[in-house]
Amino acid sequence: MKKRLALGMGGLAAFAMVASGCAGGSTSTESSAAAASAPAASAAASAPAEAPVCGGSIAVMAPLTGGAASIGQEQLNFAKLAVDDFNAANSSTYALVESDTQLDAGQASTQSTSIVSDSAIIGVVGPAGSQEVSAVGPAFSEAGLGFVSASATNPDLTNGDNPTFFRVVPTDAVQGPTDAEFIAGTIGAKKVVVIEEKTDYGTGIAKSVADALTAAGVANEVIAVPEDKKSYDDVVSKVGDDVDVVFVTFQVAAKSEQVAQSLVKSGKKAVVFGSDGSFSGDFKTGGSYVSAFAPDIKGIPAAADVAQRFSDAYGEFGTFGPPVYVATQSILQAAQRACAAGASDRAGVLAELKNTNIAGSILGGDIAFDAMGDVNGAKFYIFKLDESGAPQLVQ
């Protein structure tokens, strides 16, 4: 502390000398520089001895501003945490490059060219939306650049059109049937209302759930709502008294809570079942259900520490962040392996990305990709919210 005080004083004094045009200024500057070198030296000494070898840039494509900023900022922060953790553990120098897409495929497409043009970038986390993935896919595959999304769940994305695309979350094709089966079986619902939010996320999951429900013989009605709808009371009024479950497909958990509260206050018996977008502390009406592609990460020993450090640094988080941590990890590890093998270019990283195997990831299981880029052994978990709003694993 004192040294820094001296430094500040010294700087000021030196500045005063120079400013007043004092002839002896040079000596004074020297002395101040000498004083200044002390902390610099100590800072250098505190750094680890062995020199870091591996590094490179990883781009994060996410809606960092605009209407979906709450998702994008959480994703960005998890990516930052992952890189910091990894660098600290491996003495590497990986860096993040922000790429704000505002969840708009057009901007994502433009940004993809920027990322492709920056040769320092060896891998991409994101983009967040499925339509963005389709928009950037051609550019990235042409550049041989691997990209790992943590939230694009449209099953069509891994049909072979995007050979460099990977994702760490299961698709709607997994979530829909799982949720529908639970609603039909465990809950035993006879009638379900599916609220489809008109986003690429909401549309996909709503369709998959509705199809699976129909297949399971559960009567269901899909109500589509625009993304910018503010009040859901009028939608809830449409929910009949005989409806058992209202399945919601919001990206923002607060809206699921809004629907749940509205159901409670209008005295309807229906409970809300939220898709993975609702998995967040904001959704907490007791008795509701929510599905997630991972067991609650706060309950996983491997993840508890990450969750804690994230909360300390950036505050609360929802469902879109933790997979980004894993997605970033997968690229970092691939890069590290490529670096060790002496092929730390895009091709090397992409090749290694295919061999991803994160044992005991913070999402609960091991993470590895299949040939199409989907995560292996994808499974959905279902939680019931207790009276305090905490999720309890029920399947």
Next chain:
Amino acid sequence: MEYFGEQLVNGVVMGGVYALIALGYTLIYGVLQFLNLAHGELYMMGAFFGFFTMTALGGPSASAVPVAVMIGIMFIVAMGGGALLGVAVERFAYRPLRNSSRLAPLISALGVSLFLQNAALLLFGARVRLYDTGQFIDLRSGISIGRIRIDPTEMMVVIGALLLMAGLWLMVNRTRLGRAMRAVAVDQDAAVMNGIDVDRTVVWTFAIASGLAGAAGVMSGLLLYPVDQYMGVFAGLKGFSAAVLGGIGSIPGAMLGGFLLGITEALVTGYLNPTYADFIAFLILILVLLIRPRGILGRPAIAKV
């Protein structure tokens, strides 16, 4: 019929919020003939101010003061904060442009919107906030007629909106400040020549309009609308539509427009398809404009040849 009543209540409640936002647009347009497109952002800021006041007072569950007092303070802070911000926006973004073309303040307003949204993102973080009204108000209480229920927050919104409108109407039509506002609206130069301080009148106009936006922000928070940086964009559009529908510049018009828009939205949602609610609302708006170019209660333009 009960279902219709239910949807009507939903519509009126939504309409109350729209109407409050619309009042701000209408007031500023009435005085300056200028669309304050940043109005929605003041509403957003009001919602945040209310939220942070609530948190500072001990949050939704463990309030340090009685609930009524807490809500009162939330409103005061949000309205005061909104008013201050509104006055600042007027001073720095609009006043330099008062005598320039009509488009310049429009662009300036868009700049202000962009700035405020991102300042909120920077300062408050990206997380979506919820007021969690259920924690301190029993939403299951309130009036119910058959299946039609009106919970306390809904009552508060509707009554509050009506009271604020009545107050505003009285203020504009019965007070010295109101007269000054109307005089400035008709002819700024003539107003100055009668000793009216135009700048001060405009400042008050912005303060009142922005205060109303702040109140609307808290109300929508209490109604459990998610609070985020971009909530003002669409709400602003709705409030603005309401003002235009009712006849921009007219205070009862703004109220009428707000309620009409809310009811339309609820009925279209209730009987047709929610995704088309906005489509139909906009369609009605365009039709009304084509039939009555100045809105339902708007004064026809005086043609000068």
Next chain:
Amino acid sequence: MSTTPEDSRGIGTDEWVAQHGERAQRGTGLYARIGEAWMGLPSLVRWGIPLLLVVLVPFAGSNDYILRIGINLGLFLLLALGLNLVVGYSGLLDLGFIAFYGFGAYAYAALASEQFGLHLPSLLAIVIVVVTTAAFGFTLGLPSRRLTGDYLAIATLFFGQMFVVLMVSSDAVQFPWMDEPMDLTGGANGISNVDQLSVLGFTFDSNLSYYLLLIVLVVLATVATKRIHFSRHGLAWRSLGEDSLAAQHMTIPTVRLKLLAFTLGAGIAGLAGAIFASVQQGVYPSTFELPLLITIYAAIILGGLGSIPGVLLGAAIMTILPELLRFPEYSNWLFLVVLILGTIMYLKSWKLVPAVFAGMIAIGFIANVIFLAIGVPYLTTAEWAKGPLAPVLGSWIFMPEERVLIGNIAFVALVVAVAWMSLLTRRTTIILLPFVLWLAIFTWEVRLMLEPSITRQLLVGALLVVLMATRPQGIFGKPRVEVL
């Protein structure tokens, strides 16, 4: 009774104020002289130099990203030139303009993708797109017969909004004559895998090809606009924008010309939309929302409404600047350069400049000392404090431990300080300037650098406000002067 001797023209002849106005039109000083010299060049040179530079870009070691920005700029220029006909000339505030762009893009996607299994030849598709978009523009122009000014703006704004709603929600449209609901627009997912343009056997499959195509189109559009500007149609449009009633009395069929402006503007937007769809090989509804409208309007107003170079410059600013700000390495420099140049230009005095900057430097160290004295914990080294001067720089702009909190406070303080300063006299402003400058750099380093994406949007917003406040008529716009 007295008569001023120097009066020579005699009482009763008074055209002098107006002549003063005429004289004041001519600028003075260095900028004006540079401007005059530039305007003195033959127009072929004036337009040729920038064009040459633009054409050379791809051959000067640029990459796909720069080309892509160029393509976006080209699309923007087309849109801006089209919109300029409607807003800049005819004074019709068409806030639904983006819908035409979207309509063009969607129409092209419908005609050249798997959505309906149609893969029309590009030329045919484009002709159909332009014609239908123009027809759509004509339809939306119809209300302009009855609605004027703000009310027309409002009605068109809602048309624009309806377009997006319609695109998002038309993925399951139940026609009475069909059994299954039909997917017309792909809903929120949009339409992907749209065909690329292919004309006479040449397929536009690279950014370079689109870049060059757009240069050609923009040049054609600019030349056409320039020719229209002084022609009878251009004059008629501008007259009706000035005073629609007077124009009617001067033989100008205002209704027809308004509709023509709408139609033509829409046609151009439709063309741009079709190219956009094929560049991106997809269309998505989120593209055509308010932010794009804002950007395009900002472009034409920023440059100066109705001025062709203004429109071009405005579009360039609104495309390139936000992209530059994406990268901390550029935005850093941009920030510092703007700050320093801005200060110098404001001070206009070589004596004051060093004094102010010296004050700014001193304040950093003073702040450092004060913060230490009151015991605020902090870390010294900022990221940019590198090299031999690192320790000095590090204690000039120090990194507080509570970076976000203190950064937020600094940000609010900075905004308040700048706003407040703009109200003060020049003298007081200069005294406060060093403090505000240091605070700006401090805020930048401590907080804004941490969130480049948010900072970028903040700066664009602030830029719009500041530019409008300092030059309401736009960069190349001519002020409307009312004499007495």
Next chain:
Amino acid sequence: MTERTPLLELRDVNTYYGQIHILQGVNLRVFEGEFVALLGGNACGKSTTLKTAVGLVTPKSGSVLIDGVEVTKEKPGERIRRGIAVVPENRRLFGPMTVMENLQIGAYTRSHVPKEDYDYVFDLFPKVAERRNQLAGTLSGGEQQMVAVARALMSKPKLLLMDEPSMGLSPLLVEQSFELIDDLHRQGVSMLVVEQNANMALSVADRGYVLQTGRVVLEGPAADLAQDAELRKAYLGR
């Protein structure tokens, strides 16, 4: 000339609009009880002089004094409180407001307006009293002129400034306006009237100034000015 304090004084006023030098060292005084006419052609600075006096335009140099008090930096409202009032060019009534509200706005600068003050103007203009609840925009030209004057009188001015009272009026109304002005003057209201219609103005004024390209080129008693050959040639027609 006596050494009384003028009600209104402009001392060496220089005014600019942007780069245009409008008033070039204008000196002007109006004493209590006087009726002063300010004459000149178009765009010679007449209106600017008036605007400078009221405070709508701030001079770059020189000063404005009301009743001997320097008011150059004061806002119009404060100056009106000091006892000047304006009847603007083209009357500029607040059309969508009632006559009564127009009068209330005239009294805007006063915190309390006793009922007698309204009665005073209603006595002066019975027509205005009759129309008090009518919208000002629906009145005829002559009535509007009366309301405009009544509105200005509501601030209890010591000095009334009138900007082109004959502008756009038919000959009959011009005549009536000047009768009204003359009447008010006889009742003791001091006046500064800006007028293009020199003939009419000089027939009722005590004193006059002639403005030319932003300078006062002639000043003196109205009767003398009316005889000035050059002025006659320029303004008084054949």
Next chain:
Amino acid sequence: MMSGSPESESNPTPALELIDITKRFGGLTSLDALSLAVAPSEILSVIGPNGAGKTTFFNVITGVYTPDEGDVLLFGESIRGVDPHKVARRGVARTFQNVRLFQNLTVRENITAAMYGRTNASLFDIVFRTPRARREERENEERVLDALSFFGTRLQGYRLDQPAYSLSYANRRRLEVARAMATGASVLLLDEPAAGMNPKETQEITEIIGRLRDERSYTIVVIEHDMHVVEGVSDRVIALDHGVKIAEGSFEDVATHPAVIEAYLGRGSAARK
């Protein structure tokens, strides 16, 4: 009521004829069964108090308002309810009481804009600069100078490329007249052409109005408050009050007509003039 003037009897088809025109706004009757005729190359002045319906009279002729009753004939053909731009094309041009120039267009552009109805170049011609477009451009240039030549050097030289807003008030009024001429009209409606002008300028505009008739055979209707102008230019004067013609005839006849003095001129005016 005065009888029709001798000119209109001698000429079978009047340039402009109003037959029993009535125009109401809400409960207010602005023009009440007004009939009048203007012979070719005649200058008719219309006087009357504010709100007498003078400007409504112009607006009915030019098609801004459609009369509730009655007909408007231009050289014997009805132009009732025809759009303003078509009326203008058929030969009626006007100026405005409050000067409505295209403020931000230059002098040259203001005049060229008014020639829209006389030119034919399509957008195609313009964009591709076809011979037709070029020819028209040259013709326009000549016509601009021709219209302006009427005002001496007032609007020429460097002023050609000045925006209209920078002109002096008198020059704006002149430009408005020149713009009306440029439409190719044969009937000019001038709404208070001398308003706000000083005596010298008033005299000048009075002369110009006379020359417009003498040199270019324009038929002219003038609304004016300035009796010097009315006296100086009028072949015939009509006085309106409350939409009704209260007097018609020579200047002397009308100016001394008791109803006109009562409603419009005032008793002092004759004495003072």
